[in-house]
């Protein structure tokens with residue numbers, strides 16, 4: 001045991017947030033203690049992202065501080081984890097001379113050994129980037145949320161969208177066995193968790209790489225049904241889904257399996273077939289619209305969110321307007337909108353026809369305005385109805401307000417009923433919706 005202290009900063013997506021929970025779990029099992037202040041840490045860790053240039057720029061900004069802290073106390077360790085470390089493995093130690101340790105998303109379990117290696121030999125560096133499936137078993141995890149948990153059902157991605165670094169940094173799709181997942185969820189429920197979010201880069205192709213049994217397209221739906229049988233589990237979410245693998249069986253599961261929440265995150269990326277093809281997405285605009293139609297038909301109250309990339313190389317004005325009309329037709333509840341950024345090593349990095357920054361920004365403004373309109377219209381249509389809310393705690397705005405989420409994943413701030421059980425984190429309670437903005441609801445406990 002030791003009483004050394006670490007400070008961890010996370011960049012990027014939910015998958016990275018969950019990886020950070022495991023980095024914490026592995027470190028704390030090894031006797032390390034978390035601290036909020038980097039100045040008082042013996043180990044500074046950065047869990048990095050390289051999906052877009054903006055995340056890399058934020059990281060590089062923070063590394064200036066790490067260099068200063070290393071100079072101040074040379075025995076302090078600096079470590080880079082995650083996708084940026086993996087994708088730049090051959091050059092990071094040259095570019096960042098103050099770095100001691102680097103490892104990829106598949107090497108979290110090796111962290112204690114890497115720390116030992118640099119601690120026992122001054123001036124040395126340690127790294128691990130190899131894909132070693134035998135090491136990617138269940139790792140201890142330190143959750144930051146008591147009632148909600150992420151559960152990784154698969155790692156990697158085998159889609160090779162032409163703009164994306166994920167397949168090259170996280171490797172091919174690999175699904176965990178159902179039994180392992182179910183055991184993990186049961187243990188989480190025993191520990192007080194009421195909501196799990198199943199994580200995978202392409203979660204609805206879960207099981208396509210597993211042997212035996214049912215047809216691939218039923219496997220994820222059947223996993224959802226098995227989770228429904230776990231007593232005490234109240235909500236199951238899953239992300240991210242790929243339109244190319246969204247099967248009717250999954251749509252039926254959202255409709256029929258009680259524990260599955262009425263929300264899907266279904267990245268479309270573009271509404272133009274020409275762009276979709278160049279992105280190597282494997283579906284057309286028409287196919288996507290059909291999926292949306294089948295989701296609304298099966299589950300009329302479903303919330304649908306998406307990811308859209310603006311300014312993919314060669315995106316003409318007419319392509320962009322096809323994205324606009326698609327977004328209007330889909331009535332999205334929200335969208336993450338990204339300016340295209342070229343990533344080294346991806347197929348799209350070689351494409352010509354880069355879009356000028358001014359054009360990108362104008363298109364982004366128009367699209368964000370439209371999404372706000374559809375999201376507001378959908379949220380306003382909920383005013384007067386009552387929703388089941390999972391309480392997260394006191395509202396950040398104070399004033400005796402509480403905060404929680406609906407099954408459709410909308411944030412709601414609400415006042416407590418004067419009688420009955422007071423709201424407490426982890427409680428499910430009905431809330432009457434009184435007003436709405438494009439991003440939040442407001443109401444009172446019923």
Ligand code: 5AD
Nearest residue numbers: 051163164267307308338339340341
């Ligand atoms: N440029 C811009 N956005 C990207 N994304 C992934 N790669 C890039 C890129 N090179 C977006 C996609 C994906 C989300 C996680 O990030 O929309 O769905």
Ligand code: SF4
Nearest residue numbers: 157159160161164166
């Ligand atoms: Fe990247 Fe496409 Fe895989 Fe998503 S599905 S992680 S965008 S390659």
